[in-house]
Amino acid sequence: MARLHDIVVDSAHPAPLARFWAAALDGYAIAPYDEAELARLRALGIDGPEDDPTVLLEPLDGGPRLWVQRVPEPKRGKNRLHLDLTAPDLAAELDRLTALGATVLSRHEAHVVLLDPEGNEFCVAEGA
Secondary structure, three states: OOOOOEEEEEEOOHHHHHHHHHHHOOOEEEOOOOHHHHHHHHHOOOOOHHHOOEEEEEEOOOOOEEEEEEOOOOOOOOOOOOEEEEEOOHHHHHHHHHHHOOEEEEEOOOOEEEEOOOOOEEEEEEOO
16 A cells, blocks of 8 residues: 655745745755765756755654655646645744745635745645
């Protein structure tokens, strides 16, 4: 039986979008770039982490990994899959996320739909 291992977000600019998600999500951090990883990127003709086409966010608590990968085509239309987040104080979380670069798309009775800095939809609801 299959298990969820990774969640992958398509992006035009992976490094800044990965920083957004690392700041937005509790328990995630961008994987460190050690000398071996930097050498691997240089061997591929990539100058460094800012130009990395696949940025890994590692879970600090054993959840699924989150990758942000460069794709050549722009986002078109509504996401067919999105993340649902919870926060104990919805109003404060909306303020925090919009300060990070998210945009409120719509408000509903039980949740708010937002866009990340590249226009990917996600939801936030009040909860533990």
